[in-house]
Structures are given as structure tokens and as C-alpha cells.
Amino acid sequence: MTEVASSAEGFPKKVTYCGVCSLPPEYCEFGGTVKKCEEWLKQHHPDMHEKLYSQETIEQNLSTLSLEAQKRAEKDSQKKAAKAASAEAKAQEQRANSKVLIKRVERNKRKYVTAVQGLEAFGLDIKKVAKDFGKKFATGSSVTKVPGGGEEITVQGDLSDDIYEYVVETYKDIPEDNVECIEDKKKKGGG
Amino acid sequence: MFKKDITTGAKSKVKSSAQRGIRAKVLEEYPRLEPYIEEIMPKKEQLDLVKLPDRVSVYTLGSTPLFFQHMDDELLPHLSLVHRYPSCFPRLRIDRGAIRFVLSGATLMVPGLTSLGGRLPNDPEDEEGRYGEEELDAGEVVVIEAEGKENACMVGVLKMGTAEMKKVKKGQAFEAGHYLGDGLWGLNLG
Structure with missing residues (x-):
């Protein structure tokens, strides 16, 4: 050299x-x-x-x-x-068009899981967000595949209101109007 | 090599023995980094290995990328490292007209280096000796600077020796490398 x-x-x-x-x-x-x-x-x-x-x-x-x-x-x-x-x-x-859906899904009569969809449209890494949810709410939280294609975050427990608040507060990129809570009564006998 | 945006794969810690190996290899390849090696990769710090698509891996320290490597080829410095220690690597310069092609990921052609604005080793217009005196051979790792710019814009492996370039004055000069604004540059190592 x-x-x-x-x-x-x-x-x-x-x-x-x-x-x-x-x-x-x-x-x-x-x-x-x-x-x-x-x-x-x-x-x-x-x-x-x-x-x-x-x-x-x-x-x-x-x-x-x-x-x-x-x-x-x-x-x-x-x-x-x-x-x-x-x-x-x-x-x-x-x-502007995409929405974040927070769904409360009944799992077993009084037990619920919360599914969060559409976060990836806002440039978030859903794996990391799932981890954060788990840490924040001290519950199990994972990324699961949706039958129609794509992925969602599943958080154990009925946390729809808490997640709504958390999402609006931490991710300022997401306008509040684009976050929506819905209750999903998907039931397959055996409750 | 990184024309498209890339997503990182698994991140793993590098064994301390492997870390010593990397350090030795870096020093062997870039002896001019010797005075700064302790700053670049301190002995005590834990290096990480991040896997990328196409069998490329990047060695990082915390969230700063240091070197990247395709399979077991040479370790190439990441441009942010080159910017910090510019004079530690063999350098060439391209003329202004070639910059926009390089930054959009085209293969660098020899005329960009041999023209008036370009610099090869032993250039009569290179008064400071900035670009070295020895001819470089094909296969060497070289940093590309640009006419009128301070910082380097590309890192790559020479496809043709510089002596040959001066004679032939056409053809491809580089294997696909790492340039400013490519996928590797925009990589977010959180």
C-alpha cells in the first residue's frame, strides 16, 4: 500500500x-x-x-x-x-385511506383476545409492535396469519380500549380517525 | 448488489474468537486502518452479524454498520465508515457526469475514471498524491470519490486493473458495489 x-x-x-x-x-x-x-x-x-x-x-x-x-x-x-x-x-x-382495526374477539364466553390489523400500512414493523404490546400490557402478544392473506397482531385479553389509546398516543403518524374499534362475535359452539 | 430496498434477516452476536478473526482480516486488508481499529471495533465491544438477502452479511457495532460481505468474499467497508476514515482506503475519483449514474446503481464504466474529471493512481493532475502512486489490480477493494465532492459515493471491487484502464479506456470498471442511497445505505439497524 x-x-x-x-x-x-x-x-x-x-x-x-x-x-x-x-x-x-x-x-x-x-x-x-x-x-x-x-x-x-x-x-x-x-x-x-x-x-x-x-x-x-x-x-x-x-x-x-x-x-x-x-x-x-x-x-x-x-x-x-x-x-x-x-x-x-x-x-x-x-x-390516508388505510385503517387500523382493533377487534375484540370472543374466545370462550368471558374470555377475549384482541386482534389489531392494518398497522403495517403506516410503516410499522408489526413484529416489533407486537412485542411492545406484550411488554406494555403484560400479556401474550403475537403475530398471526390471517386467512385472507396478511398478518395481524393478536393480544391476549380484552384490551381494545387500552390498545386504542396506546396506538393513538405512541404512533403520532396515525391519525386518530383512522383507528377503529369493533367487536367481533365470532363463535363456534363449545362455550 | 443492493439496488432494491432490503429487509434485515436474523441478527446474531459474533463469537469473540470470530470477532478476533474479523479484526485480523480487516487489518490485513486495510492496513491503513491500524491506528483507528480500536475506535472502529473496540476489543471489548460485542459485534453483531446481520444477515441480508442473497447471502450478504453485515457486521455492525450497535446500530452502526461497519463491514459487509458476500459469502466469504472480501470484507467491504460500509460507506458511513468510509466517510469517517476516508484516507484509509485506496481511492479513485470519477468525473461529475458519472455521479448521477453511479447513484442510480449503474455499473461504473472506465471512461468516468479516465476522463478529465476522473482520477486514477499516478494522475499527473493529482498534485497532493491523494489517489496514490501504485497501480491497483483487478480484485482490489476501492473507494470511489466524485469530482468536486468531499465524501465518497461508492465502494466496490475493481474489475480491471488501473494500468489496463489507462490503456483501454472503455468497458466496465467495477463489480456491483455499494453506493450512496442504495438498500444497504438506507438500512435501518435498530
Whole structure:
């Protein structure tokens, strides 16, 4: 291996990452969410923003490419931005449409289990949420498969109201209107 | 390699004997990390091994990924590690035009390195000696930086020696690697 002249720098080097696209800010321009990244940087690291988004730098960046390549790059980045925007809109719509259902299922006359469906639409890892439910309510809690496909969390005991409260409080991403409690009287003899 | 978003598989603790092995291997492959190895993977700390799809595994310390590996190939550094210790790895530089292709996961082609904005070892325009003097051979692990940028944007294995690149000036330069914004980068290790 070769000698490195710059090894005198202090390490580890601290690198700032963009809060929007998670790349180092200098690469934001390739991420498709440039506008948002720029705003974020302006708010959180104004000095860096000045350096990266000054007129001078932008011009310098452009001058290194040929005219044709510039146009292509421009087109490409626009496409990318549009794609990112539409993906976000889609995710938001899905979020608005999907519901979290909390079902109280009668198991054995006075005994109940609570089934929670639809949490995964809000980007939650249901395995982890199941574990949290179990810890919070001190009961058994597991992820079970639903016949129609997909998975739900089954919590032992009648906890529908508690879970409702807990879900609304801990996961701020989920609007309260989208959480619903229903009572399910599924009974197959033998009670 | 990680073009799509990936989900983590099982996470397990690394045996301390295996941990010593990894440490030795890292030092052998990247001797310039020696002064910092104690910061990167302290002897006392417990490393974790996270399995990913396609037989890739990642070694992590707490929630920071350190190295990843496909089957028993070379240990490749995660980009966040490269960002922290940039001068400890052999580096090359690509020109500005190639950045957007690299960041969308394309194979890096040689012209991106040989053109005016790119840098290979022994480049006449490389005054600081930043990119080394020795030619690199195919199969070596190399970090890719970009023209006008401070931080690295890709890690990969060379497919063609740098001496050959200078002669041929076309073709693929890299095996699929790990780039900024790919699945491995966006991985959430909770």
C-alpha cells in the first residue's frame, strides 16, 4: 500500500447527513428531493447551505459538463424528482385511506383476545409492535396469519380500549380517525 | 448488489474468537486502518452479524454498520465508515457526469475514471498524491470519490486493473458495489 500524505487529519471525520434524503448534503442534488433538502439544510446548517447552494458553485458545477450532457442531466433529474414526488403522494394517499382495526374477539364466553390489523400500512414493523404490546400490557402478544392473506397482531385479553389509546398516543403518524374499534362475535359452539 | 430496498434477516452476536478473526482480516486488508481499529471495533465491544438477502452479511457495532460481505468474499467497508476514515482506503475519483449514474446503481464504466474529471493512481493532475502512486489490480477493494465532492459515493471491487484502464479506456470498471442511497445505505439497524 502507498503512503498517504493526508493521514495527519483528525479522525474519525464527522460527516453531516441530510435529514431528508440521508445522503451527505453535497449529493442531495442527485437525490430527486433537491428542494426539500435545500430547505432542510438552510434550517439546520446555514453555513453549509451557503457553501453548497451559492450561485458560484452552481455555475461551476454546470461548466464542467458539455451542453448536451447538461440537458440530459437536467431531464433526468426532473424525471427523478417527479418520480419521487409521485411516490410520496401515493404513500400519503395510502396512509390516508388505510385503517387500523382493533377487534375484540370472543374466545370462550368471558374470555377475549384482541386482534389489531392494518398497522403495517403506516410503516410499522408489526413484529416489533407486537412485542411492545406484550411488554406494555403484560400479556401474550403475537403475530398471526390471517386467512385472507396478511398478518395481524393478536393480544391476549380484552384490551381494545387500552390498545386504542396506546396506538393513538405512541404512533403520532396515525391519525386518530383512522383507528377503529369493533367487536367481533365470532363463535363456534363449545362455550 | 443492493439496488432494491432490503429487509434485515436474523441478527446474531459474533463469537469473540470470530470477532478476533474479523479484526485480523480487516487489518490485513486495510492496513491503513491500524491506528483507528480500536475506535472502529473496540476489543471489548460485542459485534453483531446481520444477515441480508442473497447471502450478504453485515457486521455492525450497535446500530452502526461497519463491514459487509458476500459469502466469504472480501470484507467491504460500509460507506458511513468510509466517510469517517476516508484516507484509509485506496481511492479513485470519477468525473461529475458519472455521479448521477453511479447513484442510480449503474455499473461504473472506465471512461468516468479516465476522463478529465476522473482520477486514477499516478494522475499527473493529482498534485497532493491523494489517489496514490501504485497501480491497483483487478480484485482490489476501492473507494470511489466524485469530482468536486468531499465524501465518497461508492465502494466496490475493481474489475480491471488501473494500468489496463489507462490503456483501454472503455468497458466496465467495477463489480456491483455499494453506493450512496442504495438498500444497504438506507438500512435501518435498530
